[in-house]
Amino acid sequence: MSWILISIFLPMAFCLVIPFLYKYFNKRLHTGWFVLFIPAIIFVSFLQYIPIVASGETVSYTIAWIPSLGINFTMYLDGLALLFGLLISGMGALVILYSIFYMSKTRDALHNFYIYLLLFMSAMLGLVFSDNILILYGFWELTSISSFLLIAYWFERKSSRSSALKALLITVFGGLAMFAGFIMLIIITDTYSLREMIDQVGNIQHHPLFIPAMLLILLGAFTKSAQFPFSIWLPDAMEAPTPVSAYLHSATMVKAGLYLVARFTPIFGGSGVWFWLVSGIGLVTLLYGSLRAVRQTDLKALLAYSTISQLGLIMSLLGIGSLALSSSSGENSILYVTAMLAAVFHLFNHSTFKGSLFMIVGIIDHETGTRDIRRLGGLMNLMPISFTIMTIASFSMAGLPPFNGFLSKEMFFKGVLDAAEVGILGMDFLGILFPIIAWIASVFTFIYSMILVFKTFTGKHHAERLPKKISREAPIGMLISPIILSSLIVIIFFFPNVLAAYILKPAIWAVFPTITGDLNIYIRAWHGPTIELYMTLGVIVVGTALYLATKRWNQVFKVYPEKLSLNYLYNLSIEKWEKFAIQFTNRYMTGSLRSYLIYILGFITIILAGMMWITGDIRFDFSNNANISVYDVGLVIATIMAAFAVMFTNNRITAIVALGTVGYLVVMFFVVFRAPDLALTQTVVETVTTALFLLCFYHLPKLGKRMEKITFKLTNFLIALGVGITFTILTLAINGHKLFPSIADFFEDAYTLAGAKNIVNAILVDFRGFDTMLEISVLTIAGLGVYTLIRLRVKGSESK
Known part of the structure; x- marks a missing residue:
């Protein structure tokens, strides 16, 4: 070297x-x-x-x-x-x-x-x-x-x-x-x-x-x-x-x-x-x-x-x-x-x-x-x-x-x-x-x-x-x-x-x-x-x-106004920008989760819907779609009912069970679509999250009557309707309008390319190895951050 x-x-x-x-x-x-x-x-x-x-x-x-x-x-x-x-x-x-x-x-x-x-x-x-x-x-x-x-x-x-x-x-x-x-x-x-x-x-x-x-x-x-x-x-x-x-x-x-x-x-x-x-x-x-x-x-x-x-x-x-x-x-x-x-x-x-x-x-x-x-x-x-x-x-x-x-x-x-x-x-x-x-x-x-x-x-x-x-x-x-x-x-x-x-x-x-x-x-x-x-x-x-003769002529520099100096102009501009940034940030950082969701979902909807409107190249092709079976219809109805149950219940245990039901119904979708590995993964994740929710909510006070009545809000309705319609149209349009051949054909040859019988594992470990490594690195950094904060809190308590 x-x-x-x-x-x-x-x-x-x-x-x-x-x-x-x-x-x-x-x-x-x-x-x-x-x-x-x-x-x-x-x-x-x-x-x-x-x-x-x-x-x-x-x-x-x-x-x-x-x-x-x-x-x-x-x-x-x-x-x-x-x-x-x-x-x-x-x-x-x-x-x-x-x-x-x-x-x-x-x-x-x-x-x-x-x-x-x-x-x-x-x-x-x-x-x-x-x-x-x-x-x-x-x-x-x-x-x-x-x-x-x-x-x-x-x-x-x-x-x-x-x-x-x-x-x-x-x-x-x-x-x-x-x-x-x-x-x-x-x-x-x-x-x-x-x-x-x-x-x-x-x-x-x-x-x-x-x-x-x-x-x-x-x-x-x-x-x-x-x-x-x-x-x-x-x-x-x-x-x-x-x-x-x-x-x-x-x-x-x-x-x-x-x-x-x-x-x-x-x-x-x-x-x-x-x-x-x-x-x-x-x-x-x-x-x-x-x-x-x-x-x-x-x-x-x-x-x-x-x-x-x-x-x-x-x-x-x-x-x-x-x-x-x-x-x-x-x-x-x-x-x-x-x-x-x-x-x-x-x-x-x-x-x-x-x-x-x-x-x-x-x-x-x-x-x-x-x-x-x-x-x-x-x-x-x-x-x-x-x-x-x-x-x-x-x-x-x-x-x-x-x-x-x-x-x-x-x-x-x-x-x-x-x-x-x-x-x-x-x-x-x-x-x-x-x-x-x-x-x-x-x-x-x-x-x-x-x-x-x-x-x-x-x-x-x-x-x-x-x-x-x-x-x-x-x-x-x-x-x-x-x-x-x-x-x-x-x-x-x-x-x-x-x-x-x-x-x-x-x-x-x-x-x-x-x-x-x-x-x-x-x-x-x-x-x-x-x-x-x-x-x-x-x-x-x-x-x-x-x-x-420095003392005689050095005072000449004081004639030049300090407000015209480059340093003063820089400090003034930084001060103005900071003031504007604080005022602007305070307008949208209200502390309300609802407001943040409105900003995020509204922005996504406007951008996606706007681009689809500007390009005007939206086509639907249902000729290659599979037939909808009675199982599909039943699972969709059950998922919708479980989701509504989460929204309208005033009991935390019922809300957790209903939310878990939505997740397990998704598992059934994977089973119907013949994706057993995804079904197994979803089952494990849903079980763990449901157990954690139950464990955490057990120690929280009861909801009381705070959620018994849900009032109608036009903003929520428009955002929900816009997101639903936009993503539905986008999904249907993408399904019928592919610009490039599907990459699935490449991954199907995983055994020859990577020597792996499980396609999902081959994608995560071989084909997208760097992506997976970086995701693990992010989780590691986040874990170290949490650990550091806990240690600092413990040391702070001990010093008191």
């Missing part, structure tokens, strides 16, 4: 073991130590694929899932999938190591935490390695579910629950739209394989569903990667524990949308619609996130908006890089390949500096008891290691040397400048906006990066403002992971081409499979006195000036 497949399901399988490890070992050893080796093993195993992928080869593994429909469980590893696989597993190991020292053994439900985290890891690995887009969609939604559980980890907080719900609503909405786009691609190409779809790019791009499929898929990517205006869920996701935030922002959830755009670039890239949407929305998100970040006073909120900004930067580069596939790009295609390289490079760099930033913010919160910038300050002498890591990561995010963020930020400036200079796809007029927006957003990126460092660690220390007294650096265990990440930030700056040759270049090959030849990728820090260098110097000068 392929290790790729094992790596996907190993975390998910280990989830079954975690509750037992937590129960028996957590008092002596943190559960995270058992979990840590899972992502570590996966990361080490992925390292062996680096030489293979760097040489231009790919690895795939296929398991037949539904062969009759051509649906296979296919895992595919190329440069892009390997890049994400290393990020997901590597960051997963560092986050788990960090959480061992961050999460409390006594206060936190660690078994739930690590189950959700490993489930999240499995979902992300399955997403990036899936070649079948239906499998990809399944893992995509699993990331939404697992992130919902992680965000709502502290579920006793109302803010955690509402934040998780917001993330779920927005991302699942986008996921469903993306699924519709996938279905359109399947209709166009008649395949579920992403690689086979790429081979049919010509047919896809000339199909009428090309644009609708593109828009729907982008909608899924934008919601997952928090692009404007869907970015409102990401800041609220800060309600999750800091290790979750570090993982979600650096390597998993928000990167899924970027992966999707990069993966589908070979199909949609080169289109003007794709270019303008991806690059345009990316630039707007970049500017929006940077402007929102500088006004935050909570460190995690600032990092959340900085993530939105950085995701917009990467998204814009993916859009610019897609121009390499445009037929009008010509000789300039290599420029846009460089832009795509910048996107992939900054995606990796963002994981390193954003992961370490979140971990340091978590350390500050853990040691001081607050993340409020207004309370912090002067921590440099108390926490020198944390200060150093924060400085390295923040300066990298600001695009300063000697850190890896400087390299990818310079490539970003070059990408937007190249896009502005080459007049294709309407860039002649609007192209100048690309470098302008990029530069303005970079200025504010510089500002919020400086806020992280200097507002937190420099200045005067006010111990009286802090909920907890701090006198030392954080435990070394919490510092190991951010130290590793910050070391990578510096190492990559000095040796970027090692990463480029073995990781980034294969990822570019995966995005541009049709571009042949050597891409000649070479990254260096010094390019001479270029325009992008002057842009960086301008960012530093203007950013420093604005940072020093």
Whole structure:
């Protein structure tokens, strides 16, 4: 079995073991130590694929899932999938190591935490390695579910629950739209394989569903990667524990949308619609996130908006890089390949500096008891290691040397400048906006990066403002992971081409499979006195000036009315919908069983009768009907009399006996129609239910005179008459109007097909085995639910 497949399901399988490890070992050893080796093993195993992928080869593994429909469980590893696989597993190991020292053994439900985290890891690995887009969609939604559980980890907080719900609503909405786009691609190409779809790019791009499929898929990517205006869920996701935030922002959830755009670039890239949407929305998100970040006073909120900004930067580069596939790009295609390289490079760099930033913010919160910038300050002498890591990561995010963020930020400036200079796809007029927006957003990126460092660690220390007294650096265990990440930030700056040759270049090959030849990728820090260098110097000068004068201009943001913010509009719409839902529900949830039956039976009658009326294709054919015998007439009369007895009796015992009589008369029908197995089954069921009724009703009070008189109700009469007439007509019409040959002929050959002499048993066990299994599963789940409720009730009584 392929290790790729094992790596996907190993975390998910280990989830079954975690509750037992937590129960028996957590008092002596943190559960995270058992979990840590899972992502570590996966990361080490992925390292062996680096030489293979760097040489231009790919690895795939296929398991037949539904062969009759051509649906296979296919895992595919190329440069892009390997890049994400290393990020997901590597960051997963560092986050788990960090959480061992961050999460409390006594206060936190660690078994739930690590189950959700490993489930999240499995979902992300399955997403990036899936070649079948239906499998990809399944893992995509699993990331939404697992992130919902992680965000709502502290579920006793109302803010955690509402934040998780917001993330779920927005991302699942986008996921469903993306699924519709996938279905359109399947209709166009008649395949579920992403690689086979790429081979049919010509047919896809000339199909009428090309644009609708593109828009729907982008909608899924934008919601997952928090692009404007869907970015409102990401800041609220800060309600999750800091290790979750570090993982979600650096390597998993928000990167899924970027992966999707990069993966589908070979199909949609080169289109003007794709270019303008991806690059345009990316630039707007970049500017929006940077402007929102500088006004935050909570460190995690600032990092959340900085993530939105950085995701917009990467998204814009993916859009610019897609121009390499445009037929009008010509000789300039290599420029846009460089832009795509910048996107992939900054995606990796963002994981390193954003992961370490979140971990340091978590350390500050853990040691001081607050993340409020207004309370912090002067921590440099108390926490020198944390200060150093924060400085390295923040300066990298600001695009300063000697850190890896400087390299990818310079490539970003070059990408937007190249896009502005080459007049294709309407860039002649609007192209100048690309470098302008990029530069303005970079200025504010510089500002919020400086806020992280200097507002937190420099200045005067006010111990009286802090909920907890701090006198030392954080435990070394919490510092190991951010130290590793910050070391990578510096190492990559000095040796970027090692990463480029073995990781980034294969990822570019995966995005541009049709571009042949050597891409000649070479990254260096010094390019001479270029325009992008002057842009960086301008960012530093203007950013420093604005940072020093923050108090003078930061009040400008308060002019914008809060009622026009996206978050306010979302909360208002949710509030209105909830109010409407409550009012609407109260209208029909009256607590009356009669009302519910009227709704159900009335709706069924209207739908069925309406469809029969609209189609008008109702025919009756009684030629093949059997003769009605005197036994049939007698059984019908007896059944009707027994049913009326149930209705008009005022004695429970009589009602039960009469109801049992109806059931036993049905048994006689089965006997007359020569179905002894059904007759036996009905006899057993009727006997058991009648006995249970008698046992339960024995302990109930008498009915008295409440049912002696039944008043006539027109609504009941119309519903009963409508249901009776509709189903009678429907049954007679179906009996005389068969669209397909009866399946009974197939089941009659049960002995040959299944080796069973009893047709009913063969149908239940062999022909409909999965159906039966699922029915048993439903009953099992219901039984477990009842058992749980009883146990909770017993424990509640004991506690009183």
